[in-house]
């Protein structure tokens with residue numbers, strides 16, 4: 001069916017070309033049959049076998065369909081433009097009614113066997129599929145324009161991801177002919193990008209071409225090939241808004257954990273939530289990148305730095321909480337630690353510590369450790385150690401036992417008579433007092449111990465709070481450094 005169909009197609013084509021002149025059709029048919037009469041499409045069209053054919057190739061990039069970073073595969077759609085001279089397809093214009101050019105189906109004539117060397121498509125071998133027409137001029141100049149989609153391998157360097165540039169090569173060459181037989185040349189110094197359809201993920205920075213001659217060990221002849229380098233720059237906005245910005249925000253709220261009071265019990269929860277969120281983000285990023293270890297993407301480094309910082313924050317928090325909640329009866333703060341934290345660091349970070357105030361208070365009222373009655377037999381009858389007066393001593397000012405009678409005179413009433421045996425009472429009260437003293441001393445000792453415990457606790461708490469400040473300072477410095485680094489690299 002194909003040859004018949006093609007014949008009709010050519011016929012119709014020629015018909016429209018030569019509508020004006022009726023004899024034109026005959027001329028074209030005659031020219032065509034004359035040209036193809038002895039034509040062999042499998043033979044290189046040179047009259048002298050030793051002559052070479054120069055083939056010019058140019059590519060017009062239409063679209064980048066996909067760049068698969070994970071599988072390192074680039075899919076493009078291109079228009080290929082191939083030009084060469086066919087010595088058997090030239091004619092004398094005056095002999096054929098001034099026809100200067102005609103079309104041939106590319107299947108009918110010789111076409112160079114140009115292949116995409118770095119093709120990775122399973123369905124195609126990377127060759128140019130004949131199918132479209134070629135245009136031939138009376139000088140035998142053939143131009144063949146053919147659309148083609150390519151699936152090529154592309155080594156992807158994800159180092160600066162998502163601020164990366166990629167250079168994907170389309171590598172063309174003749175598969176079987178040496179450079180002597182088919183000399184492949186670039187038709188221009190860069191690919192034609194005038195019809196390029198913009199890509200949402202990439203900016204196309206250019207597509208220069210480089211011609212190389214390669215020598216293989218088999219043969220002395222050179223094998224020329226053309227390398228079209230598609231230079232792409234990623235549009236980073238998507239990644240900035242979806243990955244960098246959330247991570248940056250998590251990073252920035254991380255130092256605030258030190259502002260949470262340790263008593264709230266929320267500190268570790270806060271740390272762990274941020275850490276988990278980041279791990280999820282990292283998972284998302286790593287899914288879209290090739291599983292290679294030769295280069296860690298920038299965003300991965302940023303995430304790793306952030307996770308490291310969050311981990312350190314969590315660790316510092318655990319230590320701070322441990323110090324903050326010292327059990328009563330734990331060891332006192334080591335003098336060296338006290339010196340470093342409560343004196344130097346406290347001064348540097350402007351922390352006033354509560355245990356020091358406590359110390360001052362304590363130094364102010366220097367009370368003896370136990371109460372003692374220095375000479376119990378001397379003054380006991382006169383004064384009690386706790387103030388007030390002995391029950392048998394007269395106390396003129398303190399109480400007035402007098403009452404007013406009806407006549408308006410004050411009648412002196414007898415003070416209540418307390419009668420007791422002084423001797424017995426003295427010994428008795430001495431025994432009681434001793435009991436009381438013993439009890440009081442026990443209580444005082446307990447209170448003192450409790451106070452000492454509290455003091456130790458307070459001191460540890462101060463150490464914890466100063467550590468808190470120190471950690472806050474370093475985390476803020478690290479956070480600022482990390483965010484500045486990523487923002488500078490983002491070029492924002």
Ligand SMILES: *[C@@H]1O[C@H](CO)[C@@H](O)[C@H](O)[C@H]1NC(C)=O
Pocket residue numbers: 092093094095
């Ligand atoms: C083309 O043909 C005409 C007439 O046959 C002849 O005069 C002319 O020299 C030819 N031209 C060439 C370039 O051969």
Ligand SMILES: *[C@@H]1O[C@H](CO)[C@@H](O)[C@H](O)[C@H]1NC(C)=O
Pocket residue numbers: 186187188189209210211
């Ligand atoms: C082929 O490419 C080179 C650069 O690689 C350039 O200098 C040269 O002009 C190009 N050839 C043509 C015909 O444009």
